[in-house]
Amino acid sequence: MDWQYLAELFLGGLTRGSIYALIAIGYTMVYGIIELINFAHGEIYMLGAFTGLIVASVLGILGFPPAQILILAALAAIIYCAGYGYTMEKIAYKPLRGAGRLSPLISAIGMSLFLQNYIILAQTSDFLPFPSLIPEFAFLDPVAHIFGSSNFVIVLTSSVSMAALTVFIKYTKMGKAMRATAQNRKMAMLLGVNADKIISITFLLGSSLAALGGVLIASHVGMVNFAVGFLAGIKAFTAAVLGGIGSIPGAMLGGLFLGLSESFATGYISSDYEDVFAFTLLVVFLIFRPSGIMGKAKVEKV
Amino acid sequence: MHALKKSLLISLWFMFLTFPIMVIRVNTIEHTVIWRWNNLILIGIGSFVLSLIWPWALRRREASRAKDSTAQAQVHILDRLAANKNILRTVIVALLALFLAIPLLGTTYQTNILISFLLYVILGLGLNIIVGVAGLLFLGHAAFYAIGAYSYALLSQYFGLGFWLALPLGGLIAALAGLALAFPVLRLRGDYLAIVTLGFGEIVRLVLENWSSLTGGPSGVSNIPRPGLMGMQLDVAQANIYVYYIVLVMAMITIVAVARVKDSRIGRALQALREDEIACQAMGIDRVGVKLMAFSLGTAWAGFAGVIFAAKTTFINPASFTFFESAIILSIVVLGGMGSNLGVILGAAFLVLLPEYMRAFSEYRMILFATAMVLMMVFRPQGLIPARGRIYHVDDPDAHSSNGGQA
Known part of the structure; x- marks a missing residue:
């Protein structure tokens, strides 16, 4: 048993998993409230990475220090992606409320293709290098070969934002209204919850987290292109399903589970089939335990 | 203001x-x-x-919408045209003559565009059985297209099988693969089904990409033989025209077969499944059997189209069968009108022919598709030509009342 290799895989999986969890939260929140798989969520993450890259490059040319650039770029990405998420919901999903389940899903696929091609046309279809903005921390030096500072920042930022989200959902009035809407939208509306507003806020929150994930992973990996959102989106969706779709702690757990198992599978089995592994896990889970780790089985009433 | x-x-x-x-x-x-x-x-x-x-x-x-719900179902202009047998026959004959004449009159480029149009018609009609008629949202159609194409490529590479043997085999293999996918996903519906089929499609593509010893990996399979015509050696242009006629015949078979399936007992069982799964089961329809049927019927056509595609291009690689391809086929079905065969053909014409003839817009092709998909769902979810059930006329009122129980 090679312990160092094991630790390396574990920490790599942790980094990956926290990003999946950040994106998966957006899926799970939207699904919880309007029962829609927001296919375009992965594209929001990609837009976050692109906005971050553009802002970071402009600031870099203006001569800002890297740490400030990182924070400003992440903020810009969050603000813009929240805007994109909000607008997307108003255009493509809101007019379709109450129109069955197939129409919004196809509309979401259309939105996802739209955003990909928007980037191709307005920016480029090539891979762009992303500047490495995360500073090296001296206290991580002894373990830097297995757990670099970018891994540290990713795990830390995502844990903090997930904790903040949990507090928001659990202890604020808005969070309570969100939970009520997820449980029963009509009843919540009767009790004076503005469901449209709650849905908008859900999209804002989910998109901001995805944007944060986009900037973090792009500066960790060092590359972005228009297609990164598709794979990341599907994997994050897998994470959401693993944890039980609709459940926020489930999405976090599912993200970590997927990240770790993917990391171990590529480390010990084969790296060629890295993506096949995630898809297989998704298929197997949907077939045998569609309610996921934390979800409750749904009983259908006729 | x-x-x-x-x-x-x-x-x-x-x-x-x-x-x-x-x-x-x-x-x-x-x-x-x-x-x-x-x-x-x-x-x-x-x-x-x-x-x-x-x-x-x-x-x-x-x-x-408000008008639709109050007004009685009005006779659509297309229905009135279709009801007149003479007009219908003239239109079909004229179209057929046009399609038969095109390779002789037009250039190789024209023929190529029409081949890809007809391939998309076959693919779209196949997917229409699954998505339109049976209402199962299926996002992995390109995988079965790939399975068909690779069956021919690999069978001819390793066993020297010819095109005419590979064509039914490719369809069969794709149908079996469709069954293999359908078994585990029987319990899933709606969006979960969509995601699993998408995952399956990606798995197929990734396996084709990574199993280099068998499939040649990302560089694909080249030098796939073109179909032979009774031992004659055809040059490239002639072979192209030959493939065009094969795909034309295949498309016609598909159109007829799919229309027959839709109005058959199976087709009506599929439509019942789309409308309400539980009620459909309560009516005594074997839900499992019907679902398996829908998948294998739909994917078989993708297999046929794949074999023809491989024979036409003589070179295939996994990059031709991405999720993009599935999305294009899906948008053909959605734009045309889910469940409507004429709609699917029109949808294929829109999505394949328009961008080809308007080269200036080719960059904007995908973004226009995507916009059309969203707008279509918002404003006209039933598609360009909405599907309509077949109208059965009963002439004799007495026969109607006595046979009412069996109708």
């Missing part, structure tokens, strides 16, 4: 939203920035106009 103010705000919002992506373009190597301010003006004007039209279009949609 109020509407104008609102539109102004919306256009400002869009100008803000699209600012970093549309206006700024950074050159990451030379570290220079290009500012494209004219894009900002375009976005502003465009979103201003669109935001004025948008609420009006939504109101119109509501109005037409």
Whole structure:
């Protein structure tokens, strides 16, 4: 048993998993409230990475220090992606409320293709290098070969934002209204919850987290292109399903589970089939335990 | 006045939203920035106009819905045309003559475009059985297209099988693969089914890409033989025309077969499944059997199309069978009208022929598809030509009442 290799895989999986969890939260929140798989969520993450890259490059040319650039770029990405998420919901999903389940899903696929091609046309279809903005921390030096500072920042930022989200959902009035809407939208509306507003806020929150994930992973990996959102989106969706779709702690757990198992599978089995592994896990889970780790089985009433 | 103010705000919002992506373009190597301010003006004007039209279009949609529910089902103009056998026959004969004559009159380029159009007709009609008729959202159609293409490529590479043997085999293998996918997903429906089929499609593509010893990996299989015509050696242009006729015949078979399936007992069971799964089971329809049937019937056509595609291009690689391909086939079905065969053919014509003949817009092809998909779902979810059930006429009122129980 090679312990160092094991630790390396574990920490790599942790980094990956926290990003999946950040994106998966957006899926799970939207699904919880309007029962829609927001296919375009992965594209929001990609837009976050692109906005971050553009802002970071402009600031870099203006001569800002890297740490400030990182924070400003992440903020810009969050603000813009929240805007994109909000607008997307108003255009493509809101007019379709109450129109069955197939129409919004196809509309979401259309939105996802739209955003990909928007980037191709307005920016480029090539891979762009992303500047490495995360500073090296001296206290991580002894373990830097297995757990670099970018891994540290990713795990830390995502844990903090997930904790903040949990507090928001659990202890604020808005969070309570969100939970009520997820449980029963009509009843919540009767009790004076503005469901449209709650849905908008859900999209804002989910998109901001995805944007944060986009900037973090792009500066960790060092590359972005228009297609990164598709794979990341599907994997994050897998994470959401693993944890039980609709459940926020489930999405976090599912993200970590997927990240770790993917990391171990590529480390010990084969790296060629890295993506096949995630898809297989998704298929197997949907077939045998569609309610996921934390979800409750749904009983259908006729 | 109020509407104008609102539109102004919306256009400002869009100008803000699209600012970093549309206006700024950074050159990451030379570290220079290009500012494209004219894009900002375009976005502003465009979103201003669109935001004025948008609420009006939504109101119109509501109005037409209200009208639909009150007015009795009116006879559609197409129905009236189709009811007249003479007109119908003339149109079909004219179209057929046109399609038969095109390779003799047109260039190789024209023939190539029409081959791909007819391939998409076959693919779209196959998917239409699953998505349109049975209502199972299926996002992995390209995988079965790939399975068909690779069956022919690999069978001819390893066993020297000819095209005519590979064509039915490719369809069969794709149908079996469809069954293999259908078994585990029987319990899933709606969006979960969509995701699993998408995952399956990606798995197939990734396996084709990584199993290099068998499939040649990302570089694919080349030198796939073209179909032979009774031992004659054809040059490239002739072979192309030959493939065109094969695909034309295949498309006609598909159109007839799919139309027959739709009106058959199976087809009606599939439509019942689409409308309500539980009620359909309560009516004594074998849900499992019907679902398996839908999958294998749909994917078989993708297999046939795949074999023809491989024979036409003589070179295939996994990059031809991405999720994009599945999305295009899906949008053909959605734009044309789910469940409507004529709609699917028209959808294929729109999505394949229009971009080919309007080269100037080829860059914008995908973004226009995507926009059309969203707008179609918002304003006309039933598609260009909505599916309509077959109308059965009973001439003798007595026969009707006595046979009522069996009808």
